[in-house]
Amino acid sequence: MDRRLRLRGTEDEPLLRSLRHTGRTFYVFIAALLIIMGWFLYAWYIQLTQGLGVSDMRTPVGAAWGVYIANFVFFVGIAHGGIALAAAIRLLKLYKYLPVARIGEVLTVISIMMAGLSITIDMGRPDRIFNIVMYWPQRVGWSSLSWDVTVIIIYFTLSTAYLWLTMRKDLVLCSTKFPRLAWIYKPLLVGYRADEEVKIERMAWWLSIAIVFLIVMLSGGVVPWIFGLLPSRPGWFSALAGPYFLTAALGSAFAMVIVIAFILRRVYNWQTQIGPAVFKGLGTFLGIITLFYIYLILAEQLTMNYAAPIAELLISEKLFTGEFAPIFWPMLVLGFFAPAMMFVVQTVRSEWFSVNRTFLAAIIISVAFWIKRFLIVVPSLLRPLLPFPEGTYDPSWLEWSIVVGVFAIAILLYTLFLKIFPIVELSEE
Amino acid sequence: MKQIGRREFIKYSGGLVGLGLLGEYTLFPWPRRGSIGEPSQPATEVTKGRVIDGPGTTVDSHNKFAMVIDVGACIGCRRCMWACKEENNTPDAISPLWIEAFEVKSDVSVTGHPSPADLKTGATTSYTQSPLPGRWYITAHCNHCANPPCVKVCPTGATHREADGLVLMDYTKCIGCRLCVVACPYSARRFNWWQGAVPSDKVNPLVPVRPVGVVEKCTFCVHRTRRGQLPRCVEVCPVRAKHFGNINDPESEVAKLLNSEMAFRLLEEINTEPNIWYITRGKKWTED
Numbered sequence: 001m002d003r004r005l006r007l008r009g010t011e012d013e014p015l016l017r018s019l020r021h022t023g024r025t026f027y028v029f030i031a032a033l034l035i036i037m038g039w040f041l042y043a044w045y046i047q048l049t050q051g052l053g054v055s056d057m058r059t060p061v062g063a064a065w066g067v068y069i070a071n072f073v074f075f076v077g078i079a080h081g082g083i084a085l086a087a088a089i090r091l092l093k094l095y096k097y098l099p100v101a102r103i104g105e106v107l108t109v110i111s112i113m114m115a116g117l118s119i120t121i122d123m124g125r126p127d128r129i130f131n132i133v134m135y136w137p138q139r140v141g142w143s144s145l146s147w148d149v150t151v152i153i154i155y156f157t158l159s160t161a162y163l164w165l166t167m168r169k170d171l172v173l174c175s176t177k178f179p180r181l182a183w184i185y186k187p188l189l190v191g192y193r194a195d196e197e198v199k200i201e202r203m204a205w206w207l208s209i210a211i212v213f214l215i216v217m218l219s220g221g222v223v224p225w226i227f228g229l230l231p232s233r234p235g236w237f238s239a240l241a242g243p244y245f246l247t248a249a250l251g252s253a254f255a256m257v258i259v260i261a262f263i264l265r266r267v268y269n270w271q272t273q274i275g276p277a278v279f280k281g282l283g284t285f286l287g288i289i290t291l292f293y294i295y296l297i298l299a300e301q302l303t304m305n306y307a308a309p310i311a312e313l314l315i316s317e318k319l320f321t322g323e324f325a326p327i328f329w330p331m332l333v334l335g336f337f338a339p340a341m342m343f344v345v346q347t348v349r350s351e352w353f354s355v356n357r358t359f360l361a362a363i364i365i366s367v368a369f370w371i372k373r374f375l376i377v378v379p380s381l382l383r384p385l386l387p388f389p390e391g392t393y394d395p396s397w398l399e400w401s402i403v404v405g406v407f408a409i410a411i412l413l414y415t416l417f418l419k420i421f422p423i424v425e426l427s428e429e
Numbered sequence: 430m431k432q433i434g435r436r437e438f439i440k441y442s443g444g445l446v447g448l449g450l451l452g453e454y455t456l457f458p459w460p461r462r463g464s465i466g467e468p469s470q471p472a473t474e475v476t477k478g479r480v481i482d483g484p485g486t487t488v489d490s491h492n493k494f495a496m497v498i499d500v501g502a503c504i505g506c507r508r509c510m511w512a513c514k515e516e517n518n519t520p521d522a523i524s525p526l527w528i529e530a531f532e533v534k535s536d537v538s539v540t541g542h543p544s545p546a547d548l549k550t551g552a553t554t555s556y557t558q559s560p561l562p563g564r565w566y567i568t569a570h571c572n573h574c575a576n577p578p579c580v581k582v583c584p585t586g587a588t589h590r591e592a593d594g595l596v597l598m599d600y601t602k603c604i605g606c607r608l609c610v611v612a613c614p615y616s617a618r619r620f621n622w623w624q625g626a627v628p629s630d631k632v633n634p635l636v637p638v639r640p641v642g643v644v645e646k647c648t649f650c651v652h653r654t655r656r657g658q659l660p661r662c663v664e665v666c667p668v669r670a671k672h673f674g675n676i677n678d679p680e681s682e683v684a685k686l687l688n689s690e691m692a693f694r695l696l697e698e699i700n701t702e703p704n705i706w707y708i709t710r711g712k713k714w715t716e717d
Binding site for chain 2: 051055057058065125132135144226311
């Protein structure tokens with residue numbers, strides 16, 4: 001086997017800092033997240049008891065979907081990209097990036113949960129959610145939402161299995177070092193044998209192959225097809241939808257991995273464990289993806305401007321000169337183009353490389369990708385095809401509370417994972 | 430205990446999955462979906478007497494219900510909108526109503542895709558006086574498409590097409606995902622954003638009152654039409670602009686109208702095959 005099987009020793013100690021040291025800031029942080037989560041629960045309670053009318057979504061004049069669906073698409077995106085990174089590291093033997101592999105895997109598992117949560121929040125009757133499963137056999141032939149549920153379940157299963165399998169050897173070490181948490185590790189180590197690593201390695205390899213194939217079909221297929229197969233919605237119906245969403249998924253996920261890796265590196269002093277080379281490589285890739293995404297935006301908008309039904313042009317105009325222009329142009333220029341150029345420059349001129357700037361650019365790109373999801377979902381809904389009045393959509397405080405709350409839950413889950421499991425694969429330099 | 434090897438494990442689980450699928454697709458008498466546009470359920474005892482149809486009605490697959498609207502006759506009085514609201518227990522929270530009336534200028538395209546200029550100068554739903562000279566009035570609601578996009582995307586089959594061509598909602602199945610709402614090119618579907626309150630003395634007992642969080646829309650007054658009555662909007666029209674009937678019957682009014690008049694449908698290019706036809710036999714009202 002490769003160098004991952006090296007004897008574990010003192011070099012792992014720094015990586016266990018996240019489990020060992022829990023300072024006061026941590027509790028303050030958790031308390032803040034819990035408060036936001038409480039606020040989220042309160043907002044959701046209001047929505048559940050009074051109806052979705054508390055949001056600013058309306059139909060047919062107005063947007064039938066809003067920030068909840070934008071949030072759903074965003075989380076599905078980073079979910080698919082996070083595990084893509086982990087799988088690519090294994091398949092292409094990019095061991096340089098191994099320190100961020102599990103960061104991506106955990107990001108995937110948590111994001112899928114948040115995507116599911118966002119969909120549930122958006123439903124008018126969340127109490128009937130299992131109807132999707134009950135009527136799945138009849139509906140899976142046609143309904144893009146049935147496909148989507150299938151995808152999310154497969155994805156959750158695969159990525160959780162992947163995370164669990166690749167973590168087992170670390171858990172053995174952890175259960176000796178942290179007997180306090182052994183009750184959590186023990187069930188996860190069921191059936192552990194000392195010689196299982198070879199087999200696990202092989203299973204993880206096959207899982208990686210499955211995941212890499214599925215990403216193209218799922219993130220670049222099923223999720224965009226919710227939008228791309230609706231001929232009644234100008235701006236959505238497009239053969240470009242698949243590649244468009246896939247690129248956004250990879251871009252936003254890489255940006256998020258950079259952000260999380262940077263924060264962990266800062267907090268736990270992992271300057272050597274997650275070296276600058278990791279950030280430089282991820283940054284270059286993120287820069288290329290972002291430039292490619294800008295190209296896709298231009299390809300899409302240009303086609304819409306020349307499309308035969310005027311409705312396509314009207315949606316494009318909403319972005320270029322209409323009510324969404326004040327967020328579209330900053331998103332395109334400051335959110336995508338400027339950070340992408342920064343990555344290009346620091347790739348070409350390595351002496352200009354800076355980890356801090358990489359982090360900053362990644363944060364900006366993450367925000368831009370969220371805004372882009374909003375601009376995909378909302379404008380197409382505001383212009384009905386019949387001469388209804390023009391609608392508006394201005395998310396209510398309650399919708400924003402819920403969106404922020406979902407992010408807080410994601411961060412909370414991530415932090416808890418950090419405290420129980422090693423976030424960087426052990427015995428690596 | 431005997432260890433189960435990987436191959437056996439795969440064999441056994443594959444067999445179990447196969448058995449499961451076999452059971453799923455052969456043993457259970459669940460109604461299967463046909464091709465798109467086919468009714469999701471056959472016209473049998475299954476659909477008989479369900480709440481949605483009103484008690485005692487049956488689906489007659491020889492029927493294909495359609496509506497013909499004479500645009501030249503319509504004076505935009507909106508009596509149909511309000512009669513529909515009363516007939517179908519539509520709560521006040523639902524806005525616009527199931528039926529919407531558009532006022533369009535004579536130089537504006539009526540079949541869809543209005544431009545911003547059209548909206549600014551011509552087409553509107555918020556007119557106060559009608560009829561005005563130089564205007565046409567068009568009412569639109571669910572077209573009961575033969576190729577309905579809403580039925581295609583529904584993840585639970587809550588919205589489905591029945592043998593007599595009606596696209597209906599099962600309010601007990603709907604999960605409120607609103608994929609059908611965004612899929613409908615006619616913006617015909619409404620959503621219960623709030624718990625809708627209809628005063629109990631005004632409730633029509635033949636029509637179910639919808640719970641919060643589900644989608645609803647025009648049913649072509651299924652509780653009336655399956656009993657041989659006309660939809661309420663057709664009945665109240667003071668100028669007889671709306672006609673309704675079984676298009677499969679050559680003797681029906683709608684079939685005769687479509688035979689004698691050139692007709693158009695809304696947004697035909699989306700290939701939904703709508704079942705509301707618009708004709709005009711010239712303006713019936715005088716412009717003064």
